[in-house]
Amino acid sequence: MSDIPSAEPNHNALNIQGLCKYFFGLRALDGVSFSLSRGEILGLIGPNGSGKTTLINVVTGLLPATSGQVFVDGTEITNKKPYQIAYAGLARTFQTIRLFRELTVLENVEVAAVSMGLSRKAARQRAIEILEEIGISRWSEMLASVLPYGLERRVEIARALATQPKFLFLDEPAAGLNEDESEELLQVLSSIPARKNLGMLIVDHDMRLIMRLCNRLHVLNFGKTIGMGTPEEVRKIPAVLQAYLGKTVAGV
Amino acid sequence: MNLAARLKPFDTPLTLVGAVLFLALLTGLLGIPLLTRIVTVMFVSLILVLGLQLYMGNSGILSFAHIGFMGIGAYTSVLFSMTPAAKELTNSNLYPFLIPLHLPFLPSLLIAALVAAIIAAVLSYPLMRLSDAAAVITTFAVLVIIHVVLVHWDRVTNGPRTLFGVDSYTTLWTSVISCVITIFAVYLFKESRIGLRLRATRDDAYAAASIGINIVLMRWLAFIASAFVAGVGGALWAHFITSFSPYSFYLTETFVILAMLVIGGPSSVSGAVIGTLIVTAAREVLRAIENYINILQIFPGGFFGFTEVIMAIVLVVILIYRPTGIMGGRELRWPGRRRLSPPVEQEPVRNRNV
Numbered sequence: 001m002s003d004i005p006s007a008e009p010n011h012n013a014l015n016i017q018g019l020c021k022y023f024f025g026l027r028a029l030d031g032v033s034f035s036l037s038r039g040e041i042l043g044l045i046g047p048n049g050s051g052k053t054t055l056i057n058v059v060t061g062l063l064p065a066t067s068g069q070v071f072v073d074g075t076e077i078t079n080k081k082p083y084q085i086a087y088a089g090l091a092r093t094f095q096t097i098r099l100f101r102e103l104t105v106l107e108n109v110e111v112a113a114v115s116m117g118l119s120r121k122a123a124r125q126r127a128i129e130i131l132e133e134i135g136i137s138r139w140s141e142m143l144a145s146v147l148p149y150g151l152e153r154r155v156e157i158a159r160a161l162a163t164q165p166k167f168l169f170l171d172e173p174a175a176g177l178n179e180d181e182s183e184e185l186l187q188v189l190s191s192i193p194a195r196k197n198l199g200m201l202i203v204d205h206d207m208r209l210i211m212r213l214c215n216r217l218h219v220l221n222f223g224k225t226i227g228m229g230t231p232e233e234v235r236k237i238p239a240v241l242q243a244y245l246g247k248t249v250a251g252v
Numbered sequence: 253m254n255l256a257a258r259l260k261p262f263d264t265p266l267t268l269v270g271a272v273l274f275l276a277l278l279t280g281l282l283g284i285p286l287l288t289r290i291v292t293v294m295f296v297s298l299i300l301v302l303g304l305q306l307y308m309g310n311s312g313i314l315s316f317a318h319i320g321f322m323g324i325g326a327y328t329s330v331l332f333s334m335t336p337a338a339k340e341l342t343n344s345n346l347y348p349f350l351i352p353l354h355l356p357f358l359p360s361l362l363i364a365a366l367v368a369a370i371i372a373a374v375l376s377y378p379l380m381r382l383s384d385a386a387a388v389i390t391t392f393a394v395l396v397i398i399h400v401v402l403v404h405w406d407r408v409t410n411g412p413r414t415l416f417g418v419d420s421y422t423t424l425w426t427s428v429i430s431c432v433i434t435i436f437a438v439y440l441f442k443e444s445r446i447g448l449r450l451r452a453t454r455d456d457a458y459a460a461a462s463i464g465i466n467i468v469l470m471r472w473l474a475f476i477a478s479a480f481v482a483g484v485g486g487a488l489w490a491h492f493i494t495s496f497s498p499y500s501f502y503l504t505e506t507f508v509i510l511a512m513l514v515i516g517g518p519s520s521v522s523g524a525v526i527g528t529l530i531v532t533a534a535r536e537v538l539r540a541i542e543n544y545i546n547i548l549q550i551f552p553g554g555f556f557g558f559t560e561v562i563m564a565i566v567l568v569v570i571l572i573y574r575p576t577g578i579m580g581g582r583e584l585r586w587p588g589r590r591r592l593s594p595p596v597e598q599e600p601v602r603n604r605n606v
Contacts, residue, residue, distance in 0.1 A: 082458075083464045099455070100452045101455050101456075103455065111449055112464070115463050160463070
């Protein structure tokens with residue numbers, strides 16, 4: 001399968017091995033490797049332009065990888081079509097919200113369950129349960145286009161969950177939320193991985209949220225991994241401090 | 253009470269079917285030949301508009317090819333429905349193996365629709381991955397291809413010459429029954445698993461793919477179903493008009509059907525029905541005015557094209573002021589179905605200011 005002698009892919013995890021994405025000369029992702037287990041919350045952080053969203057787009061099939069491999073539970077999904085990757089068990093939300101604006105909130109979530117093979121009746125039932133869990137069931141009959149901003153994010157999360165993913169990628173879920181909303185989001189998100197037995201990867205700039213939510217962090221800069229570990233460990237890595245705070249402040 | 257609750261999920265098609273049946277009954281009771289003719293043609297147009305809505309409304313992609321499949325349906329149906337004697341009389345060039353084919357009207361119509369669907373399936377698959385302008389232009393190319401084939405394949409179509417001698421099977425009642433079936437079929441498609449997923453791709457293709465929707469497949473299935481309905485429309489039309497040529501299935505007809513759908517509102521079945529009713533009524537009124545002006549000879553040398561020009565202006569005005577059509581994507585529903593404003597008990601949430 002690969003010419004790189006690599007460790008046996010973990011059969012209960014998302015494995016990313018040596019992922020590269022070059023836009024002509026620009027190395028947006030340059031040999032990124034990590035794995036994400038079920039039940040775990042991994043924070044993917046880094047300065048603007050460090051390749052976080054590119055990584056999500058490559059792994060979910062929106063952009064072709066230049067090289068490297070992605071495995072879901074031991075099955076390779078590298079460069080498969082986005083809908084096939086969704087079938088393989090990977091769901092995501094978008095940095096710029098992408099809802100089905102002419103469908104109701106309920107239908108937005110229902111269609112995700114339908115696309116996984118459920119009948120409309122069963123899909124509706126699953127959607128109702130998920131909207132209840134995420135705390136937006138009272139909005140379910142509204143068109144998505146008239147929803148307030150803070151709730152749009154939650155509908156996206158509910159929609160992703162309706163595919164019953166093994167792994168969930170959240171691209172800046174807290175962007176544009178005020179502190180109260182961010183706190184509510186934290187409550188919603190923190191219990192998901194354990195309850196749904198899924199691995200969650202979160203990209204965000206809200207460090208308060210990231211530090212409180214994540215078991216583990218992975219730090220990117222210019223497409224390269226510059227640090228990984230628990231939030232406490234990552235805070236002490238010189239390269240990370242330098243990337244976030246600059247050379248002099250970091251004292252490197 | 254119980255019955256009303258049970259029928260509620262079908263309130264939209266039942267309302268539309270009620271309106272169509274009412275019109276048909278009224279026309280039948282009045283028994284005015286000209287009115288019967290206008291209403292019958294309207295019902296056939298309605299089938300074509302509904303077929304176009306099935307693809308365009310749910311996928312969000314404009315298709316110019318629709319009338320081409322109507323033409324395929326028309327020509328295929330008459331190949332089966334005409335008697336061998338009539339075929340030899342009207343088209344001496346016909347392939348010999350086509351001459352003995354002879355079936356009753358209903359099987360001819362169904363075969364015609366199937367043939368249109370099969371040709372659509374083959375022609376359209378590579379086009380379904382295209383979006384926006386590229387998708388629209390390629391459907392236009394499909395219309396041109398079908399038209400050129402109809403014009404030049406004279407061993408099947410009698411070439412550019414008018415084909416005559418078709419039996420008149422389509423009546424007010426056959427057309428209205430077909431309309432009722434089509435309304436239900438198109439509405440059920442919209443609410444089906446395929447229809448729901450296709451509407452999701454219409455609103456956001458990336459998000460649809462991210463939840464596992466195969467966009468190309470959904471569009472393709474809808475395009476095939478849409479061509480099937482166009483084939484039915486073509487077969488009904490052929491057996492009403494009874495003589496036609498390939499030029500009957502080209503730009504003029506395309507424009508009329510598109511105008512009906514766009515004016516009514518392409519993303520709902522109700523829009524297709526209302527657009528067809530309004531445009532038909534408007535066209536007849538304008539045509540009457542045009543004729544009256546010509547009779548009075550207000551303009552020396554005649555007064556032509558008034559109807560078409562006014563219809564085009566109306567289309568432009570609608571597109572400017574109400575780009576989503578009269579219905580704006582809504583369906584006609586019985587009261588109490590859906591809540592469209594935020595629930596009041598919710599605490600105020602920050603609005604989106606971007």
